[in-house]
Amino acid sequence: MTLTIQQAVDRIKERFGGTVGPGTVDTLKSGDPSQPLRGITVTFMATRQVLDQTVAKGANLLITHEPTFYNHMDDEDWLRNDPVYESKRNFIEQHGIVVWRVHDYPHAHRPDMIVAGMIRELGWQDRLDPDLPNTYRLSPLTLHDLAQYCKAKLRIKTVRYVGDPQMPCSRVALRVGSPGGRAQIDSLKIKGVDVVVSGESAEWETCEYVRDSAAAGEKKALLVLGHANSEEEGMRWLAEWIETFMPEIPVTYLPAGDPFRFV
Amino acid sequence: MTLTIQQAVDRIKERFGGTVGPGTVDTLKSGDPSQPLRGITVTFMATRQVLDQTVAKGANLLITHEPTFYNHMDDEDWLRNDPVYESKRNFIEQHGIVVWRVHDYPHAHRPDMIVAGMIRELGWQDRLDPDLPNTYRLSPLTLHDLAQYCKAKLRIKTVRYVGDPQMPCSRVALRVGSPGGRAQIDSLKIKGVDVVVSGESAEWETCEYVRDSAAAGEKKALLVLGHANSEEEGMRWLAEWIETFMPEIPVTYLPAGDPFRFV
Numbered sequence: 017m018t019l020t021i022q023q024a025v026d027r028i029k030e031r032f033g034g035t036v037g038p039g040t041v042d043t044l045k046s047g048d049p050s051q052p053l054r055g056i057t058v059t060f061m062a063t064r065q066v067l068d069q070t071v072a073k074g075a076n077l078l079i080t081h082e083p084t085f086y087n088h089m090d091d092e093d094w095l096r097n098d099p100v101y102e103s104k105r106n107f108i109e110q111h112g113i114v115v116w117r118v119h120d121y122p123h124a125h126r127p128d129m130i131v132a133g134m135i136r137e138l139g140w141q142d143r144l145d146p147d148l149p150n151t152y153r154l155s156p157l158t159l160h161d162l163a164q165y166c167k168a169k170l171r172i173k174t175v176r177y178v179g180d181p182q183m184p185c186s187r188v189a190l191r192v193g194s195p196g197g198r199a200q201i202d203s204l205k206i207k208g209v210d211v212v213v214s215g216e217s218a219e220w221e222t223c224e225y226v227r228d229s230a231a232a233g234e235k236k237a238l239l240v241l242g243h244a245n246s247e248e249e250g251m252r253w254l255a256e257w258i259e260t261f262m263p264e265i266p267v268t269y270l271p272a273g274d275p276f277r278f279v
Numbered sequence: 280m281t282l283t284i285q286q287a288v289d290r291i292k293e294r295f296g297g298t299v300g301p302g303t304v305d306t307l308k309s310g311d312p313s314q315p316l317r318g319i320t321v322t323f324m325a326t327r328q329v330l331d332q333t334v335a336k337g338a339n340l341l342i343t344h345e346p347t348f349y350n351h352m353d354d355e356d357w358l359r360n361d362p363v364y365e366s367k368r369n370f371i372e373q374h375g376i377v378v379w380r381v382h383d384y385p386h387a388h389r390p391d392m393i394v395a396g397m398i399r400e401l402g403w404q405d406r407l408d409p410d411l412p413n414t415y416r417l418s419p420l421t422l423h424d425l426a427q428y429c430k431a432k433l434r435i436k437t438v439r440y441v442g443d444p445q446m447p448c449s450r451v452a453l454r455v456g457s458p459g460g461r462a463q464i465d466s467l468k469i470k471g472v473d474v475v476v477s478g479e480s481a482e483w484e485t486c487e488y489v490r491d492s493a494a495a496g497e498k499k500a501l502l503v504l505g506h507a508n509s510e511e512e513g514m515r516w517l518a519e520w521i522e523t524f525m526p527e528i529p530v531t532y533l534p535a536g537d538p539f540r541f542v
Contacts, residue, residue: 063490064493082483082487083483083484086464086485086487087460087484098468099495099497100467100468100491102495103494103496103497104494104495107494174542176541177542178538181540194481194482198357201349204363205363218457219505220346220457220506220507221349221350222349224345224346224349224538225363227326227538228326228327228363228366229363231370232362232366233366240539242482243482243483244483275482275486275490276440276482277441277444278439278541279426279427279430279437279438
């Protein structure tokens with residue numbers, strides 16, 4: 017029995033279990049979901065390169081964590097007639113690719129699937145602190161060594177941090193993606209939390225809180241991995257999870273990669 | 280005649296000329312403005328270190344570009360009883376420092392004072408493109424060389440960019456601070472603009488637009504300097520400007536510095 021794309025989407029949604037709000041961004045962004053499913057690709061970001069690879073794989077359902085059209089709601093009106101946008105939109109239509117954003121579902125799942133994929137890679141599966149939210153209890157290591165550890169485990173080119181390189185870290189709050197300054201600071205305000213490890217961070221909120229913390233005798237730190245670097249392994253995890261209940265469908269994880277070069 | 284802090288603030292506001300909206304963040308954040316002015320310090324960010332230096336200078340008016348309490352509106356309610364916040368707030372009160380945020384005024388000034396300070400440092404005073412907004416016309420250089428140039432001129436530890444390192448850049452749009460993805464992309468959408476040089480950037484909007492641009496035959500790039508790195512020289516410029524019409528007052532520029540270490 018051949019599955020349509022819509023049937024595959026419905027099966028995956030059912031498995032997610034958790035509910036997402038009516039304003040969810042997890043919608044189909046393109047294509048005809050009534051066509052037979054040929055294969056699935058899964059990525060952090062549906063860049064043009066990932067779309068090329070999807071076509072090369074013969075897949076027609078691309079599951080992406082982040083937006084396709086450069087803004088959270090995938091609003092396309094402000095992009096009309098822009099050659100970069102039109103080229104991407106045309107490529108997607110021409111190849112009949114259904115792009116499905118899957119952002120809120122995996123974050124709403126318990127455990128958060130994106131976090132689960134990261135934790136597996138970091139080797140912290142048994143480190144969850146039972147008393148503190150999103151926090152892992154490690155054997156004490158310096159902030160600098162924690163940065164080196166995450167960089168190596170996640171194969172990141174460059175990471176950034178704010179704080180005293182020599183401060184000991186044993187309780188690490190993980191805030192993947194782009195959680196916002198207040199969420200990061202709310203984690204740091206918790207007694208005992210030494211450092212927030214995050215995807216990206218505004219540079220005038222949490223950074224300043226961390227710099228001020230030393231004078232208050234409450235040394236805190238912020239480690240910034242990069243948004244993609246903090247969530248890609250979560251999408252790899254999600255791809256493997258789909259394979260467990262749809263073994264008949266070819267599923268390929270495609271890394272989008274860290275967009276930045278550091279000089 | 281001794282000037283009060285309020286009188287000094289009013290004189291500076293009058294000189295700014297431009298108007299700011301009723302919801303402006305450019306308000307006094309602390310202290311008693313009726314006290315006699317002893318001296319002014321000017322900074323990008325009123326970190327605890329900058330506050331210490333203000334006290335050491337004997338100044339009691341600290342002019343800062345960015346917030347003091349870790350969020351744009353300087354809302355303090357969510358921070359009550361937090362030791363980092365309370366320590367900073369107590370220090371400011373104890374030393375009677377009036378903190379005045381000056382963000383919207385210098386950006387509303389024509390020319391934008393923050394941009395003027397950066398352009399002076401970059402040596403692009405005569406490069407403004409008459410036809411394109413916020414854009415400078417340079418002798419063509421590669422994206423990589425442009426990154427190296429900005430890094431050297433602004434004495435930055437590390438800069439980041441997205442795009443082909445070898446692509447030639449001759450029209451550079453400058454978007455200091457944290458302008459948001461749409462503003463950055465709106466600059467890149469302009470025919471002829473090769474690269475946006477910005478302070479900070481979300482990693483899932485402009486980055487993806489830039490990555491997609493190559494496939495569309497419209498190579499674009501994004502160079503990210505860091506928020507502080509993209510505005511500090513503007514605040515130095517502002518400090519020198521205050522000295523020109525208040526020569527009797529000691530005015531000291533205090534760099535807050537780039538908060539990040541790169542590993």
